[in-house]
Amino acid sequence: MSAFRTIATTRRVLEQLRRDPRTVALLLVVPMALLWLLELVFDAQPATFDRIGPALLALFPFVVMFLVTSVTTLRERTSGTLERLLSMPLGRLDLLLGYLAGFGLVAVVQAALASALMLGFLGLDVAGPAWLLVIVAVVDAILGCALGLFVSAFARTEFQAVQFMPAVVLPQFLLCGLLVPRDEMGAVLEAISWVLPLSYAVDAMQRITVEASVSARTLVDLAVVTGAIALSVALGAATLRRRTA
């Protein structure tokens, strides 16, 4: 591993984004617009907005970052630059961490802006500390990047990569406890929900909504999501092959 090559990769990813201002605008604006729409939908039920708002603050940046990261990484594969890089002295982890840092930076800005919008303009009311809400949103957006990096290894075309969104993200959304509390689902579904990282992110958000102090459970949830990020990157590196058919 080489920090120098990782940073060079991050800088390159950011240069690519800078050359594509429309994507950056979409990345930052879409989650905020969706959250605003959510607030408008629940205009007459502010209590419901306060209950589900934080969970969706975890979800929207997660989804957007997942999509953008998986398509971008796939582009690296189809353009031949991945094969070229892997024939060079670049560690597989250097490449993935470089990507994660680049998109992670975008995720930080995106989740911070979305959180600020929720807590400020949209008047989201949570019992817990606002800074923790922002941290969970950021970590969750980074989880979206990490999962996107991982699944792009299994896509051969951009069409397939886009299909991974409903395949990987929507089941996590259905099972995360937002629609039905997880302990009220069937035992099998509940068991599955325990291995899906989004469940922990949503749990953390829901605790911040109702608990005034920071509980150990919330920190454990955060640690699990962080672990899922590390695992996704490690698996992503393991599935990159220098030799191909």
Place this chain on the structure above:
Amino acid sequence: MSTAEAVAVEIDRLRVVRGGRVVLDDLSLRLPARRVIGLLGPSGCGKSTLLRAIVGVQIVERGAVRVLGLEAGAPALRSRVAYATQAASVYDDLGVEENLRYFAAVLGAPKGDVARVLSEVDLAEHAGDQVVRLSGGQRSRVSLAVALLGAPELLVLDEPTVGLDPVLRADLWDLFHRLAAEGRTLLVSSHVMDEATRCHELLLMRDGGILAQESPESLLERTGARDTEEAFLTLVRDGRLAHA
């Protein structure tokens, strides 16, 4: 020592299957170091697969490929072997210089290398241009420039001169010879037979096998042909007769 060093690539009974089709079968060869070696043959004959096997990015079914004394694809070779694929493998959305700066960082190439390779492929004026806005020939020159970064001992170039105007093509061949004179080995594929005369040594390929490996002069002398194209046809015809 000198005899061991004089061989850049050594392939023994290489067999490659891609998508259920045997692309290379029982292919053996030795390529001398410090030469410009042309790999010629019609499109689809297995040139790119052979180059990929030498770079070490191709899954091979059987056989040994040794490059600069090491197994192809060995980590120690990753900065000693440069590779430019047939399709320009650069970032279309980045500028020319941004592309080169990134690859130079990955290779650990010295400062000043970016400017050097830009002038070597005659793209200094386009340093700030986004690659997607360049012509096809310019794009492939950006890709070639990446392969020139650092100090690779073996350059594997897959059709680097396709779509270039004759003046530029001549310039690039001059560059290849300068690099060989500096002690590098160049393996350059082409499906344009007239480029053969610019090489020290030729590999003629057809249907996944090597038809001939010799200097352009000896090839013409042996076949009595006027040019490489005719020599190629003669060899194919003789091969058919031998098989009949």
